[in-house]
Amino acid sequence: MSSATLKIDDKEFTLPVMVGTEGERAIDTRKLRADTGVVAYDQGYGNTASCESSITYLDGEVGVLRHRGYPIEQLAAYSDFVETAYLIIYGELPNATQRKDFGLLIRINAGIETQMQKIFEGFPKDAPPMALLSSIVGSLAAHYPQLATNNFETDLKNFDLAAAIAISKIRTIGAMIYRYQRGLPYVGPRQELSFCDNFLHMMFSEPGSDYTVAPEVAKALNLLLLLHADHEQNCSTSTVRMVGSSAANMFTSISAGISALSGPLHGGANTAVMGMLQAIHDEGDDGTRFIAAAKSGSKSNRLMGFGHAVYKNFDPRAKIIGKACDEVLKKLGIDDPLLAIAKNLEQAALKDDYFLARKLYPNVDFYSGIIMRAIGIPMNMFTVIFAIGRAPGQIANWREVAANPKGRIYRPRQIYVGPTKRDYVPIKDR
Numbered sequence: 204m205s206s207a208t209l210k211i212d213d214k215e216f217t218l219p220v221m222v223g224t225e226g227e228r229a230i231d232t233r234k235l236r237a238d239t240g241v242v243a244y245d246q247g248y249g250n251t252a253s254c255e256s257s258i259t260y261l262d263g264e265v266g267v268l269r270h271r272g273y274p275i276e277q278l279a280a281y282s283d284f285v286e287t288a289y290l291i292i293y294g295e296l297p298n299a300t301q302r303k304d305f306g307l308l309i310r311i312n313a314g315i316e317t318q319m320q321k322i323f324e325g326f327p328k329d330a331p332p333m334a335l336l337s338s339i340v341g342s343l344a345a346h347y348p349q350l351a352t353n354n355f356e357t358d359l360k361n362f363d364l365a366a367a368i369a370i371s372k373i374r375t376i377g378a379m380i381y382r383y384q385r386g387l388p389y390v391g392p393r394q395e396l397s398f399c400d401n402f403l404h405m406m407f408s409e410p411g412s413d414y415t416v417a418p419e420v421a422k423a424l425n426l427l428l429l430l431h432a433d434h435e436q437n438c439s440t441s442t443v444r445m446v447g448s449s450a451a452n453m454f455t456s457i458s459a460g461i462s463a464l465s466g467p468l469h470g471g472a473n474t475a476v477m478g479m480l481q482a483i484h485d486e487g488d489d490g491t492r493f494i495a496a497a498k499s500g501s502k503s504n505r506l507m508g509f510g511h512a513v514y515k516n517f518d519p520r521a522k523i524i525g526k527a528c529d530e531v532l533k534k535l536g537i538d539d540p541l542l543a544i545a546k547n548l549e550q551a552a553l554k555d556d557y558f559l560a561r562k563l564y565p566n567v568d569f570y571s572g573i574i575m576r577a578i579g580i581p582m583n584m585f586t587v588i589f590a591i592g593r594a595p596g597q598i599a600n601w602r603e604v605a606a607n608p609k610g611r612i613y614r615p616r617q618i619y620v621g622p623t624k625r626d627y628v629p630i631k632d633r
Contacts, residue, residue: 341458351452433596508569
């Protein structure tokens with residue numbers, strides 16, 4: 204094993220270097236504080252590996268994303284969301300029997316009991332959908348206490364059922380949020396429908412008649428969910444791991460992850476893209492003036508949907524979803540002026556030295572909003588769709604934490620910069 208040498212003042216310390224299966228190297232600082240009395244400072248953990256994981260490999264320098272070794276391009280072309288969810292959670296692609304059993308477990312656990320439906324009535328109808336989703340998903344721990352004991356050994360014994368309930372009911376809860384906020388009666392799931400068809404049925408069916416799901420719409424939604432199924436140690440997934448490290452159950456941990464995902468810098472990014480495109484359209488611009496202003500440093504003309512905290516190359520998901528966006532709108536006969544603006548922005552940014560030098564390539568958020576808008580999903584539900592898609596990755600990451608016999612509770616350190624010791628002064632003397 205190779206090692207690194209750290210010199211502090213006049214003393215040298217040897218630290219082991221870990222190597223991942225794809226050649227990633229990390230200096231192992233687990234004993235740094237105990238051996239040296241100092242800690243490593245890394246604001247936001249951008250240079251810190253907080254865990255070992257076998258779920259997703261991401262190389263942002265060259266634009267690579269693989270789940271359990273399978274390239275995202277192949278999964279998007281040949282798999283579907285439920286099969287990819289199985290792969291992410293269990294580590295291997297399912298055989299025919301495993302796929303059938305997993306799908307059945309999801310289907311039979313899609314319904315929401317009457318008692319649980321009453322939770323919605325405690326929220327105002329204009330509440331943020333992600334706040335509703337996080338709260339109601341968190342309540343699963345109360346409705347299924349036998350699956351949420353806050354004991355790793357017990358909860359892992361019931362993992363298969365808990366995972367299926369989480370994946371299935373998050374989707375159902377999302378559809379119910381949409382209908383609750385519009386004053387529409389809830390529509391129950393139908394077991395004979397596929398995952399995405401069922402979601403669209405529960406969202407859009409009119410009273411007395413079922414929603415006819417267009418194959419193109421179901422296919423587009425399936426692709427959106429698949430592309431968001433996991434993305435390594437992002438903010439919400441690492442939140443799931445942190446909460447889970449306390450031995451908190453899966454439902455509670457996922458609820459915390461959904462809360463993290465609700466932030467505009469994370470799951471709300473595609474909403475910001477749509478807001479930008481709409482503003483450009485409203486001003487009668489085709490994107491040309493906007494790009495010029497963005498290059499000038501205007502904060503009000505920030506180019507949303509380009510660049511990524513991890514990718515320093517083209518986001519591989521963006522290539523897939525950009526092509527799908529074209530196909531979906533053509534098949535549905537939709538002429539969306541925002542798509543034309545998006546294409547102008549993309550082409551200009553990909554040819555302009557200003558953006559190339561800064562590696563501002565399109566990311567997955569750039570086109571996902573246009574697809575969701577095309578299939579009838581309102582902007583305030585965009586992040587809910589993201590959360591439904593991300594459930595498999597969060598479940599898989601919780602399981603890694605729960606199944607690790609050498610795991611420890613997450614407890615970051617800090618560098619204290621507050622006042623030094625001072626004496627208390629009674630209020631009469633202040």
